Amino acid sequence: MKPARFDYQRAESAAEACEALAELGGDARVLAGGQSLVPMLNMRLAQPRLLVDISRIEALQKIERSGGRLLVGAGARQAALLSHDGLAEAAPLLAAALPWVGHAQTRARGTVCGSLAHADPSAELPTCLLALQGAVRLRSSRRHRELPAEAFLAGLMSTAREDDELVEAAAFPLRRAGEGQAFREFGRRHGDFAIVGAAAVVSAQRIRLAVGGVADRPMARDWPALEGSALDDALNAFAWELGARDDLHASARLRRDLVRALGREAIEEARRCRA
Structure with missing residues (x-):
């Protein structure tokens, strides 16, 4: 199958993406890596009027440590997080789980926040975010807010993100002294x-x-x-x-x-x- 017709907008900033979401709400979808969204478009499980591409916004591709947490921007690839310097020591759960996420080819395009936003109950990254008691940062033209994983993950492929909100980043707590982390699948x-x-x-x-x-x-x-x-x-x-x-x-x-x-x-x- 092929997707239903839609308009395409390549956003140059997070603010521009939020403006598009504010205008069309649930009729717009955000494209970052596309590894979950594109198959849904092809099967017509998603039929947006507008696709907002955030994949080239450099500010959303950052992976950085701040306040005892690893902040992963909405455009950061899964492969980039897996190769992040010192990941195995700072966030060993992520280092253990990421090789299980899809395949090398999909990790090269798929984003961390895209997996969280898709909210598949079998996906590894939402499970890790919940285990670490991490959070998701949301941004709209109206406000910024941060939701803990338990509040963000609302149900089967469902989150607490509102239609005009952009998932801006995920926050994964860094490993604390005396703490061990492990993943099995x-x-x-x-x-x-x-x-x-x-x-x-x-x-x-x-x-x-x-x-x-x-x-x-x-x-x-x-x-x-x-x-x-x-x-x-x-x-x-x-x-x-x-x-x-x-x-x-x-x-x-x-x-x-x-x-x-x-x-x-x-x-x-x-x-x-x-x-």
């Missing part, structure tokens, strides 16, 4: 969307586990430093709380089993990586 093939993905952040006092691919959006739980059967019980309860269902990719039982197994693997690796 199971899919039919490497590069496919996860059947289940698990992201763990562990300190001496706390375990935080986020799971994607089961519910309509990534979900997270916080526990004290559980061990042994107590951790097994917590993982089992979490697996059931996610409300897994049978579909053509996997059974509900398999997904629950994967939550238990991958969750424990990610937690144990995160414990080993604490520094």
Whole structure:
């Protein structure tokens, strides 16, 4: 199939992009990398009147550290973040998860914020943002605001972004001293969307586990430093709380089993990586 007709505007600044969104609202869509949007256009799942291209706005391509967080602009490619200097030390969860995001070819074009805005429940980056308790910065002609991951990720391919808002950047907290981070995923093939993905952040006092691919959006739980059967019980309860269902990719039982197994693997690796 081919997309329905639309107008195209290459924005020269974030302000110009916001002006276009303010004028057309839900009839406009933002193009950054296009790895999620273009297939939706081709299948006519998205039929905007206007496509606003932000891919050449240099100010939105920055990746920088500020205030204990890694700020990733809306135009920053997934490959650029993966090759960012010191990523494995500063944000090991992202360094572990990014190789699972699509393939080298799609990471070369796909953007970090584009994946967050698409909000596929199986995608790795929304799961990591939730595990790290990160946030998304939104900008419009009316205001700037920042939403925590739990508020931004609203449901199945749905976010709290309003029609006139641009996802300007994502903020990922940097690893704290004494904290370990790890990622595990199971899919039919490497590069496919996860059947289940698990992201763990562990300190001496706390375990935080986020799971994607089961519910309509990534979900997270916080526990004290559980061990042994107590951790097994917590993982089992979490697996059931996610409300897994049978579909053509996997059974509900398999997904629950994967939550238990991958969750424990990610937690144990995160414990080993604490520094």
